[in-house]
Amino acid sequence: MSDKIIELKSVNKWFGDFQVLKDVNLEVGLKQKIVVCGPSGSGKSTLIRCINRLEEHQQGQIFVDGIELTQATKDIEKIRAEVGMVFQQFNLFPHLSVVDNCALAPIWVKKMPKKEAEELALQQLEIVHISDQARKFPGQLSGGQQQRAAIARALCMKPKIMLFDEPTSALDPEMIKEVLDVMVELAKGGMTMIVVTHEMGFAKEVADQMIFMDEGMIVEKAATKEFFANPKSDRTKLFLSQIL
Numbered sequence: 001m002s003d004k005i006i007e008l009k010s011v012n013k014w015f016g017d018f019q020v021l022k023d024v025n026l027e028v029g030l031k032q033k034i035v036v037c038g039p040s041g042s043g044k045s046t047l048i049r050c051i052n053r054l055e056e057h058q059q060g061q062i063f064v065d066g067i068e069l070t071q072a073t074k075d076i077e078k079i080r081a082e083v084g085m086v087f088q089q090f091n092l093f094p095h096l097s098v099v100d101n102c103a104l105a106p107i108w109v110k111k112m113p114k115k116e117a118e119e120l121a122l123q124q125l126e127i128v129h130i131s132d133q134a135r136k137f138p139g140q141l142s143g144g145q146q147q148r149a150a151i152a153r154a155l156c157m158k159p160k161i162m163l164f165d166e167p168t169s170a171l172d173p174e175m176i177k178e179v180l181d182v183m184v185e186l187a188k189g190g191m192t193m194i195v196v197t198h199e200m201g202f203a204k205e206v207a208d209q210m211i212f213m214d215e216g217m218i219v220e221k222a223a224t225k226e227f228f229a230n231p232k233s234d235r236t237k238l239f240l241s242q243i244l
Contacts, residue, residue: 003030004035011060020046022216032065033193035203038213044196048163084154084162092138099134102153124152144175164195212236
């Protein structure tokens, strides 16, 4: 894959004595959509948190857009600016309006003038269909609207890659679709995405490749149709039988 934008080579990570990632190898191409699934505690969240160095790996190599992530990486902020992240919890600042939440990083990190940053924020809020909520505070929004605001906030940094860590798991069922719909639109717009989720309908619709993790290892990696139609590993088969 010549246009790979993310590469993990033999990555290992421990929390104390507990090994959370075991010899993980992964390549992600530009504009590729990858869905990572697996049981709780399988290392899925840790894997994507290592890609923007919210977690440090102890062995192996991780490259993002050609730059290796190490303790010596001076331009970690540059990497983080290129890698948007959306979490289970929305992490919006409660005392700032939605538009100000979105404009904050462009102003502070990219030194963008406030007016320009606000215009950019409003454009991104339009993309996630909540520009009418721009002047409200997070506490006045539903969970689905807050998560869409969090996606807009990440998009304001014009990232090359978007990482999603179970973005719908804290939402009420009726709000899940509005967030997934925005993610489908992003995917169709050509964003490179790695999504940790249990939403298999979403996976079938947008993923180019599925990854199944268990006990810190990538157990199975396959094109999406193949993954669902013909899983190879017994562990994958068991997992899919439980959630489909």
